[in-house]
Amino acid sequence: MAQSLSSFADLIRSVERSAVHLETRDVYAISNEDEGFAAWKRGHRLDPEDQESWWRPWLDLVQEVTAKGVVIRRARIVGEPPSEYIRYEHSFTFTNVAAGEEIRWLPRRQASDLALPGNDFWLFDDRIVQFNVFDGDGRWVNTDQTDAPAVVQLCSTAFNAVWEKAIPHDKYVI
Template sequence: MPSNVPTFAELLRGAQRSAVHLEMRDFYAVDYEREEFDAWRAGFRHDPDDRASWWRPWLDLIQETVGRGVVVRRARIVSEPVSEYIRFEHSDTFTNVAAGEQVRWLPRRRASDLALPGNDFWLFDGSLVRWNHFAGDGSSGGGEMSTDPAVLKLCASAFEAVWERAVPHGEYKIL
């Protein structure tokens, strides 16, 4: 990742009002999830009652951010029937919700008439976009930042359009 792109921790700690994240891929192959995904494929599931076993630094960061009054929302556009990877994500999303993040799911068929950017992104306080680039195999291709007003407008309107149609995590049933 280029050195001029701040870490997610830096960006979230700098957020004052909102941090929204739009995910549009059916598969991610980022290194830090590989071991957990493999364990899930082998049958491991987190026990919601054993918080100590699944709480991790990312959740501390989300809880800290939400605790400061920042609204953190994540929307995922997914193909149905969902991929194995999305099943994995869905099964662990309760951890994000426990940390204070709001999460919704939008079946891809319901997104066909929405104007969406070409890459996943985070939008912080409506004033900074951090693009997430991925290679065809799902591995991280690094990040990129933008404060271009047209980009901010596109990302904000795309996220809100998805959010409005999406199903809250607790109500979304995997197909």
Template sequence: MSQSLTDFSGLIRSVQKSAVHLEMRDGYGVNNETKGFAEWKQGHRLNPDDRASWWRPWLDLVQEVTAKGVLIRRARVISEPVSDYIAFEHSFTFTNVMAGEQVRWLPRRQASDLVLPGNDFWLFDGKLVQFNIFDGVGRWVHTDQTEDPSVTAHCTAAFEAVWERGIPHEKYTV
């Protein structure tokens, strides 16, 4: 399934209670991050005090939805030592937190006994799972959605297991 940012924004806005996101890759080839990643590799870091320089539409959306009382949580399963991409992500995750998202990091070695799905996913209100399918170099390919109760139950359990063990962003250093 192909999905536009507008469609995804509508989906997030429709959430009543919670949206959780499990990320399990050590690198993504997301087009809108290419420039920022290159700049980060050259030493550029976002200044938390210069909000205008880093605030973006995703953060507006998170702030809008969390202001309605929706809980947005993101958990990342990562290898250590972390890849350059994960260090890059970590460097700007404070923006997600400032917008209202809760974020935790779980070193992969602490997830060996967990049963996790094969793909990253979003779970909306515990009822709809959207799997994000990426190719071998981390480029987004498409999404698959399901409301199958057994799949949503598996994804709920997987996310909560990672969340329980995860280290809050404020306490995790790379």
């Protein structure tokens, strides 16, 4: 299923309690990040004091949803030493935190004893799972959604297991 940013925004706006996101890849090839990633490679870093320069559409949405009392948590399972992309992602994660997301990092070697779904996912209010499927190079392929109770339970259990072991963003040093 193809999903537009506006349809995803509508979905996350419909959340009443929680939205959790598990990321498991060390590289993402997201076209709207190409310019920022290239600038980061040249030495550019976001200024924590200049909030207007941050990626606004997502951060505005997070602020809107968390202001309603929704908890948004993101856990990232990462290889160590981290890939160049993960170092880039870590460098601006403070913006997600400032917008209201809670973010933790789990070194991949500490995830070996966890049962995990095969794809990244969002879980909305413990009732809808949205899998984000990527190809081997990290390019988004499609989105699959399900409300099948067994899949919802698998993803909820997996996320919570990762979350419990993971390191809060402000304590995870790259």
